[in-house]
Amino acid sequence: MTQSAVRPTPASPTPPGGHLLEVRDLHVEFRTHEGVARVINGVSYHLDAGETLAVLGESGSGKSVTAQAIMGILDTPPAHVRSGQILYRGRDLLTQSEEQRRQVRGKEIAMIFQDALSALNPVFPVGWQIGETLRQRQGMSKADARRRAVELMDLVKIPAAAKRLGDYPHQFSGGMRQRVMIAMALALDPKVLIADEPTTALDVTVQAQIMDLLADLRRDLDMAMILITHDLGVVAGVADRIAVMYAGRIVEHADVRSLYRSPAHPYTKGLLESIPRLDVRGQALSTIKGLPPNLMRIPSGCPFHPRCPYVQQVCVDVVPHDLVLGDGRTSACHFAQEVRDDSAR
């Protein structure tokens, strides 16, 4: 737990004035009747203006919970932030009052959800919903809010935006609904956009359109983006850096290029090897054996050791530190160097 306090920040140097958003050694647990689930165990990452960080991991790895902690929309109980800091422009959000945090939400940091249908209120037209935030937070008149809603819907490329203002969420297709959700999130012109699996619920073709849209918007509006996903393919074209999460920890953190070329953590390596490839024929697809750990009983030492092909006794006994590799990357593996050299070969 304490080792991460002196964790070096990988991949990019701290800009003057600090990072735009920085999560430091965050610990979150869910207290339930069955016991305490350690969902986040010392996550640290940062985001600078204008960049895209991809947070990658399978279900239950804690990637969405970290995002909800940043937004301050964790359901408490059962979730409790045990320790850590979330710094936005140098101020710790976790020590702020609910009212101060409310000011940050939407205006500074906004989030889009996986399932846009359930993230839109079914009883109000989409124009009303996009405009609601503007009327409430910026005191816009109904007519101004409506005009701005049309602009936002144009911005996210909803055809015939002005016509569809009065439509209800159920009258939109999946891709269009996700666009509405994005328009809502952009209403207050946030500096950071957190996209929580924005394309998981969509068709493959629509997925690409939404990812392109997000990348364009990020660039045009000069936002920083945290892209949460379990889909390595989605990440490649969009992200600058990738943080790979496993069992509530960041196991590897690197820029996209080096991570894809030579993963330095056995888990990342396993993930990359389990992507079906068009250019390799006649081979069984490799998989990562076993299941993600039960968060109430996280394995001793390295949480990945029961599934790891590189496992040694040290992995069972000792929690691996973040190992800093030459090019500013980190990997929480005792054998990071070997794994990277293996994958580079």
Next chain:
Amino acid sequence: MSDFETVAATENQAARRGPSGEPGAPNQIGAAHKPRSLAGDAWRDLRRSPIFWISLALVVIFTLMAVIPGVFTTNDPSDCLLSRQHAGPSGGAIFGYDFQGCDTYSRAVYGTRASLLVGALSALGTGVIALVVGMLAGYFGRWIDAVLSRVIDVVLGIPLLLAAIVLLKRVGSASPTVRITAVIFVLAILGWTTAARVVRSSVITAKEQDYVAAARMLGAGHGRIMWRHILPNSLAPAIVVLTIALGSFIAAEATLSFLGIGLKAPTISWGQDIDTGRIHMRESATPLIVPSTFLALTVLAFIMLGDAIRDAFDPKLR
């Protein structure tokens, strides 16, 4: 919200296509597509529902009867002559006369006002208590929920009739207005529990929805989330429970009046008439049947109307 939509409609005239139309996007309704409101959709559904029209007609008739009984009968319900006891139909008295020699039909018509007033106001009071309690318990949870849920359990454990008898006995011989208020008050404070439980559970369901998280993400406060995002989405079941409650409150008022502790003369009510009709049933059944039929039709009309509106307004059923 309505003028918002009007503006939207005007804007549509000058609508232009977005910068890049998403090709092949499904569910793109054509250019002639008009914005529809939830109320508009509901109205389209309701228009085709015979149940809606029948129950609406009955509700309108009974409401008119309550407001302007003089239109439905020209006979004075308190013009009673013992010489006409149980006499057959004559003049305006289409159902004949009762034991006291009063016009049976006229009394039933004039009894509508008390019954509807008690039913509607009790349901309204119930609705307000149930929404507030259910919303607070469901939204804030934890100890607030624990306390309010126990209060619901306690109130639910009180037998309605027994408590009503105890409470209304204390009113004694009061003026008709005080008595009717007392009946409404007693029914409302004893009858809100079921509706509150329904509201609480639908609030808990709505609270977990992503659109509530999305509203929080955009910086909405508790009040706004409860009022704009949770309330409209948990109203449908409450409306059904309340319309059914309205019917049962009318029935409860009749029961109390029947037992002699609800409304009393000079207030005319179906319950009292059913009671007197019952005593003299063997001599003439019409003074019992007429107010009973009015009561049954009113209760039925409200329950059917509530059901039809619920079906039409629930977006999840589309």
